Amino acid sequence: MSSDPEDDYIPWIQQFCELFGHDYFVPVAQDFIEDDFNLTGLSSQVPYYREALYTILDYEVETSEDNNNNNTTTIHNASTPNSNNNSNNNSNSNVAATTTATTASGIAKKAGKAELPNKALLAHSADLLYGLIHSRYIISKPGLTAMATKFERNEFGSCPRYYCDGMHLIPVGSTDIPGHETVRLYCPCCNDIYLPSSSRYLNIDGAFFGTTFPGLLVKMFPEIENQCRIRTNKVNSQDFGLKLFGFKINELSASGPRMKWLRLYPQTDLEKEEYETCEFGLPSGDEESNSNSDMEEVADDDEEDDDDKTMASEGN
Template identity: 35%
Template sequence: MSRRNDYHTLPQGEQSLQDEEAISATGEGDEEMEDAVDQEEGYSSSTPTSTLTWISWFCSLPGHEYFCEVAEEFIEDDFNLTGLNVMVPFWKEAMEMVLDMEPDEDTSKIPDVSIVEASAELLYGLCHQRFILTRAGLQAMVDKYEAGVFGSCPRVYCNGCNVVPCGRSDLPGTDTVKLFCPNCNDIYTPPSSRFQGVDGAFFGTTFAHLFFQSYRELAPAPFWKPASPSSTSPRSSASSSSNQPAFVNPNPYGGQKRAAGKVYVPKIYGFRVSERAKCGPRMQWMRLRPENPDELDLVDWRGRWIDDNDHYEDDEEHIDEDRPMEDFDPVRCSG
C-alpha cells in the first residue's frame, strides 16, 4: 500500500511547468499571477492537492468541533481495533480512506464512494471513542476543555462551568452526543443543532468521568459552604469573590476546584413552596452538597449515616432469607 498523492503537493518539475504556463497565459488577469507567486513562495492552496489528511479534514467539518485528531499510529495498531471489523461495513475500504492509503484491488470492485465515506466516519468515531481514553487522547481533550470548545453548563447556578461531551451508550446509532457538567453531575443537549447529527457512541459513557478522575484539578469539590447572610448583595458578593483565598481541598483525591453549590428554591410571594405539595420541588437533595469535607466521612459506603448501634450484617441476613409470597387476591382474602 502506498500513500495517496491526492493530498500532497505536485513534484517540483511539474509545479514549475505549471507556474510557467500560468504566467505565460493571456487573458487570465492578475489573479493567476498572484497564485503563481504564492506557489513559488511555498504557500499551500485549499485544493485537494494540499497536504490536508482525511482525519484533519473530518475534524475541521462544521459540527465536528468536539472531535480531536486521532493519531494514525493508534489506528494502525490492530490491538486498538479489536472487535471493530464486525461493526463497520466495508472495513478495508474504510480503513484505506481514513489512513489515505491507495487501494490494492481494482477500482471497479470498490463500492459507491458515499457508502465508503459513511463507513469511514463510523470507523473513525469508534476509534475516537477508544483514543480519548488513552493518555494522549485525554490530554488532547484537556486542551479543548480549557479553551471552552465544548461550551458551558446551561444551569444558572453552575456559574458557567465548562462541560465535556459524552454519550448515553457505547453502541452507535443509539443516541446523539450529550454534554456532561461536573458541577451538577447532569447531562444536557448541545445548544446548537449542528451537533445533533453527531453520534454519542463516538465519545462513549466512560470518557467524561474518567476525564475528571484523571484531572482532579478541573473537577469541583464535593462540598460547598454557602455565603454568609451579610454578603448577599451583588457588591459584597463581587468584593468577597475577589478577596477569597485560593481553594484547597484537604482530600487530595477529591475535586480541586471551588464548587458552585447554590440550589434554586421556588417561592410564591416570598414563601417557599413546600416539598410535600403536589406542585412542590422534587429530588432537591441531589443538588445539595455538605458544607465541609468532614461530613463526607459521616456516611458509609451505602450512603447511610454511620451509627455504632446499627448492625448491617443482620440486615443483610434478614433480606437474603426466603419468605413466602404475600397473597393479594381480593377474592380469596374476602372469602
C-alpha cells in the same frame, strides 16, 4: 508559477475534523491508527473495514465506479478493428473479442458489486470507523491531553444551571454501540446530562465519545474536581432563599422555603450513611402500619385546620 499538487493535498483526518459540526473531534494520531491492537474488534462493526481503513490513512482505494469505468475502457479497446488484417478475419475476431470482453465485463461487474463499495458507502464506513477509533483514542494519554485543551477553551459549552456557575461541559455517549443515541454533554458539577445547544451537533453519534471518557478525564485532571468543589461550597454557604424586606423567612414557619433538600449535600459521615440507607429504601411492615396511622391522624387534623389554605379560599 505552478504549485506542487502534494502541497495542496489535505489529509482525510484533517478534512473530517474541519467539517461543519465536527468541533468536538480531535485529530487521531496516525501511529495510533496503524497499530492493529488499538483496532481490535472493529472489523465486525464496520462494513468494508479494510477499504475504510485505507481511506482514513490516505491510501488509494478502488470503488465500484472505478471498476465500471475500467471495464468500459476494456470493451472499447477490444472492439476497435485492426487495419492490417483482411475484412473477414477482422469481423470474426472482433465479434469473438467483443463477446469475450462482454462476458468478462459482466463477471467483473458482478464481482465489483459484491466486493467493492461505492463512494457513498465507502465514505459512510470511513466516518463510522474513524468515530469508533476516536472513542478509543480520547481515553489514551495523548487523546486526554488534546480533549483537556478543548475543555479548558470551553469548546464544548457551559452548563446552563445557575448554581454550576458556567462549569465547562464534557461530551459523553449513553452507550458504546453506534447508532443508538447522539452525543450528550456532561456537567461534572451537578452530574447531569444536557443536549448540545446547537443543532449542528445532533447528528453526531454518542458512541464516538463513549461512556468512559468523562469519568477518566475528571480523574486524570484533579483540577476539574477542585473547580466543582469550589462551586458546591459556594452554593452551600450562600444559598438562595426567599426574603421579605431583606430578611430571610424562617425555615420553620408555615410559609418558609420548601424543597430545599434538593440543593442539600450530605456533609458529615452520619448524613452520608443516612443518605445511603434511605435512598430507594422501602419501609418495613411495622413502619408502614405506623405511617398509615400517622397519615390518618394528619388527615383528621387537616379536616379541622388546613394550614395550606389561604385567605382567598377562606373568603369563598
